[in-house]
Amino acid sequence: MLTAQNKSQPRPPAFDDIVKPVVPHMQALGDFLDNQVEQFETDIRDLVRYSLQNQGKRLRPLLVFFGGWREGEVNPDLVRAAAVVELVHLATLIHDDILDDATLRHNSDTVSARYGSTAAVLVGDALFSQALVLAAEFPTVDVCRAVSLSTRRVCAGEIRQTFERGNAAFSLEEYFRVIDLKTAELFSVSSRLGASLAGYDEAFSEAAGKFSRHLGVAYQIFDDLADYLGDEEKIGKTLGTDLASGKFTLPMLVLFQRLPRGEQKLFLQRVRRGELNPSQLAGVMKDYAVIAEVSSSFERELAKADDVLAPFANLEPVPRLLNLSKFVLSQFERLAVSS
Template sequence: MTAIRPAETASVAQAFASVFALLKPHMAALDTFLAGQISAFEPEIRSMADYCIDTSGKRIRPALVFLGGWRGNGMVAPDLVRVAAVVELVHLATLVHDDIMDGAEVRRNRRTAAREFGAAGAVLLGDALFAHALHLAAQFPTTEVCAAVSESTRRVVSGEIVQTLRRGTTNVSRADYFRIIDLKTAELFRVSCFLGARLAGSAPGYVEAVSRFGEHLGVAYQIYDDLADYFGQEAKIGKTLGTDLASGKLTLPLIALSERLSATDQADLAAEIRGQRSPDLATRLQQMNELGVFGVVAEAVQSELAVATEAVQEWPNEAPTPLLLSLCDVLRAQVTALEPR
């Protein structure tokens, strides 16, 4: 994988620190709340649930809840903590299932649930996490939260199904790709922002703007994640990389590469995606570097961030606006850190 300069790694870390330092009390409250949920699971699976509900992830979706519903420094609202736990549990469930389908060995710098408990056990564990998320959502005094979370969960899972059915095929257009990631990733970003702003009592227009911000930030983040699968380093990213080509997943880096290859090389790449020949990751990385694929995909990230920025910049006096926009700066720093040298 491409080397990342120490200065660039420090820049990303500083960008994260500047944003998430504000959320330390919120994340501490979330940790306490999630730890308290372990006892809700049956005794036989509590250790499995505890394994997944760890504190080492970036927790971007809970951060979007807290920032979308920002009420000032040190103000930790119990309703936001609960809904942040809901979206985090949904996200963790999708990760458990993703790692099974990708055959991933490492997640958050340790063995995936599938490797720790077996694929069959991990599937059911993911289901249990989904179910508990909806249980928590149903405890709000109105049905709005549960309705929003259940609909989003259905959309997220639908995106994963569509992507799974397209694995091992080259029948994935750019439009198909964006449709899939809008469902499987951006939807949970969107609903996190929506619920934060809605529970904070923001004006309907601002709730809509924040939701749109979350959607496009989510698309940008998934494109970045797909880029990192080829240009990242496992030690820095904290999960198994290079799995997309091996699992026949046609993401934007491979789509952009295929568009720039000769007919012969296109046929070879298609055979790798279909599983008709062994994936040659080293060759694909070399071709991506030679044909400028990184720049093309990075520009797609920037385009989505521009739309996200536009969605909320008309609301400069709302407290969450500058905090949400700082997340765009974090993601830009992450993309820059991946850039080949």
């Protein structure tokens, strides 16, 4: 369990420490993305500029840079690849925020809240197109293929999740399939591309991809738990949207399984009628030890992630990637332990 681990392990690195070595890379990415605005047609530059202001943690670019890490080098190919995955991610976020009716993202109005859903659908499409324009600037079709395949899978995951809204009988197996597609896929392609563009061999590139796939699953579990336990102001986005839109994620699926059979139906009715707010639900989750089970799933994925890299311990990217998994762990712990 998490609290036991906390005692025996050293303090995890803070996010600022993790990103310190990669500051010049992230700065280069920021400049690169700023310059992208001028690549778009004049008609839509303001909208694109607003869409690119999103100041997330840029985890996918971090995976590109760390997957292809070589000390002291800002490789322009990695900067471009990082821009590609970040643009794809921003496009999917913009479309997600329309579908979830979310109004807040990183403490700013979402694109759909600010410009309307019509413009938001289309600017998402435009950002995705531009990601592929950049992918086509590499000498071979590899980046185009990898990114478009991944994006198709991300969409498939999102659609599957949409179809299952309101379905409390959604199995855990199906839940893990959905998050593998919708989140882990793009994490995976990010570090795989980073490694291969930096000249690491196929075996390590594949391993970097697998590591990030597990990390992505773990991260999504964290994100799904945060939707119930998080602090909207700290996290900077609208929370409780999963419940509001009938998305049953891991915490709710586990809770539902643990409820006495006779109580499931009534509970589901109360949820559907919106009679339980997220903080009440968090209370019920504590009563049924839901967080402990969610924590186990989370830890299992992170352990798998770290194991994949064990044979490559001597390569430069490995300690960097492992730092990211430590960071995700520390985020999760802060959330789960404080609740």
